[in-house]
Amino acid sequence: MFCCATPATEAQAEGNQAAGGGAPAAAVVRAVLQELGHCSSPAVPQSWRPGGFLLGCLLTGLVAAFIYVRYQFSIRRFSRRHQQREAVQQLSQMDAQELRQVLGELNLPSWVQYPDFERVQWLDSIMKQLWPFAAQYVTSLAQETLPALLDESKPSWIRDVKLHRFDLGPVHPEPLSVKVYDEAESRTDEIIIEFDFVWAGQQNISFVVKPVPRAAAHAVTRLPVAQQLVDVLSNLVVIKAACERVTLNGRLRLTMRPLSPQLPLFGAVQVSFTEMPRFSFDMSALGGDVSILPGLENWMHGLVRDSLLQPLVLPEKYVIPFQEANGPEFERPRALLQVQVVEAKHVPRMDLLSRSDPYLQLFVRSKNKVKTQCIQHSSNPQWQETFNLLVHYPESQRLVAVLFDYDVFDRDDEIGRVEVPLRDLPRGQEVDEWYDVVPPHQEKPAAPRPHQGLLAGTAHAGQKAVGALIQPRNSKLLKPELWGRKKKKCRLHLKMTLHEILESTPEDSAHATPRNPAAPDLGRLSSSVRTALEGGVLCLRIARIETLVGKSWLLGGWKSRVKAHVSFAGQEKQTLSVKASGGQAAVDQELEFVLDGHNASQRGRVLGVTVVDTHWRNVAQGRVSVEFDKVKDARLWRATLDLQEVKQGRITLEAQWTPLLATAEVT
DSSP states (O other), rough: OOOOOHHHHHHHHHHHHHTSSSHHHHHHHHHHHHHHHHHHSSOTTTTOOOOHHHHHHHHHHEEEEHHHHHHHHHHHHHHHHHHHHHHHHHHHHHOHHHHHHHHHTTTTOHHHHTTTTEEEEEHHHHHHHHHHHHHHHHHHHHHHHHHHHHHHOOOOTTEEEEEEEEEOOOOOOEEEEEEEEOTTTTTOOOOOEHHHHHHHHOEEEEEEEEEOOOOOHHHTTTTTTHHHHHHHHHHHOOEHHHHHEEEEEEEEEEEEEEEESSTTBBSEEEEESSOOEEEEEEEEEEEEEESSTTHHHHHHHHIIIIIIIGGTOOOOOOOOEEOOOOOOOOOOOOOEEEEEEEEEEEEOOOSSOOOEEEEEEEEEEETTTEEOOOTTTTOOOOOEEEEEEESOOTTTTEEEEEEEOSSSSSSSSEEEEEEEGGGSSEEEEEEOEEEEBBBHHHHOSSOOOOOEOOOOOOOOOSSSSGGGGOOOOOOOOOOOGHHHHSSSOOEEEEEEEEEEEOOOSSHTTTTOOOOOOOOGGGGGGHHHHHHHHEEEEEEEEEEEESSOOOOOOGTTOOOOEEEEEEEETTEEEOOOOEEOOOTBBBEEEEEEEEEEEHHHSSSEEEEEEEEEEOOSSOOOEEEEEEEHHHHHHEEEEEEEEEEEESSOEEEEEEEEETTTSSSEEOO
């Protein structure tokens, strides 16, 4: 307790003893207490202010409140997901009478509401036993294809993303009902089976994300080692994210075609969704809430929708061959959609310090995308451009218009999109409308439409549908792509006309939409529509690449991933990268090129294919040229060609030319 005593105090005590010859001890104690009181009340530093303490308390309280709110939100979301899964399981176990009591007459599953659908509990038992093996096949397929999808679709704020784990879990998709099309509803050389299904699984799919963007180097260009600093920082900031408890429901179509007198009695099985399935999932980052990495959940939602599900929605399909195929198969379209992109209003800026450079991307099929010119530094761009898009299923397909902001240094940012169901468009009449541009991954149909419930019962918007149990969660937390948004809604002006194509063959007529007997003939259509319909579609399949030249060890020669770049008639497309082993790569991917009558009639056009190794850095591995006239004259062309400009290498290509008006007339 005397640690606060100073030399002055001790000297004063000794002086008192000397002066008083044994002064009373009270004086000494009094002096010591005074010194202790001085030590216990130190001088307040001039830099200390009460306001700083209060500000620190306020910031601490705000952080604690944010953590508490996010924790409560995560608990509520987990509880809601758990209730959804329990409801799905309970509804799937009810019979027809119990479902009528619970759901009423409007929200019944298809096996209760429609006599041509049957409940298939026996199929669920088969699926339960097959699921472990099916999950292994899907896992191996995902490990082969997902790395390329992740790399090509990652947003600008992610430098690198790797697949860490892919586990589909023990819970299998549950088939609810089945329908088999009879001969009057399908072609004579095929069998079509449709399943309504629901999957409330226990998946665990994890990724390793490096969220430092490459564009950060351009923000510090004054530093002599800017790129090196960004590289070091990117390797230090690594976040593990997981996608769990995926819920999916929809209708799956299996087509066995063509039928054959040889075992297994059909040439291939085609797998596709009749419409975009409804889906939802939970995201986590570092084992906690996903808001630690803003924008991750929105990107993952878009990846699942655009890269995993959309390529399987009719007319797209996944083909499992059982016999040698005759070549790439192109399904003849049933309608032509003419779209005029007029203008957009109130386009928000996506960067803090610059205005938007907007352009629009349009597609009905994900394989055939077109885009407008980029308008520099404009919030009210005007395009006045017209495009023709092929339509295969007018009753289920939709026009998707995606508005992008061009970025010089990195990937373009999506501003928003518009989706227009084609069944809402009158045939042969122009529709002139303004549409709200919906921010990424919060899409809603541009017009009211029926939607399928959880058990594939049909209900209209606003009704109590069981399908509302599965709702994709729209994150509203700290979205980087929304920083520059204005209060005014971004809107898009489109003019659209849907022209039906009447098919003349009986087999094709089984898939055709209802015909309009009063529709005009080809001569009454505009010249641009006639020119578009006088063209055709070139379907190119890159089968495999063989005996490639090995790369130098310094360029990553121990690993290799290749893809094919194809240019034709002013269009450039590329396949997904695939792994190459020993100079061999099984690509097995198709690309489609739509030509109008003017481009199709020109002689001397050349199809250019370039093989590129994408591991570490892009290295050309050879190229070939194919004369379009040969493909057009043969209709079905197949060849294995030697790669040019390299020592060795071969590529196997298959091509099919399909004129649009070969067996059709236009209304």
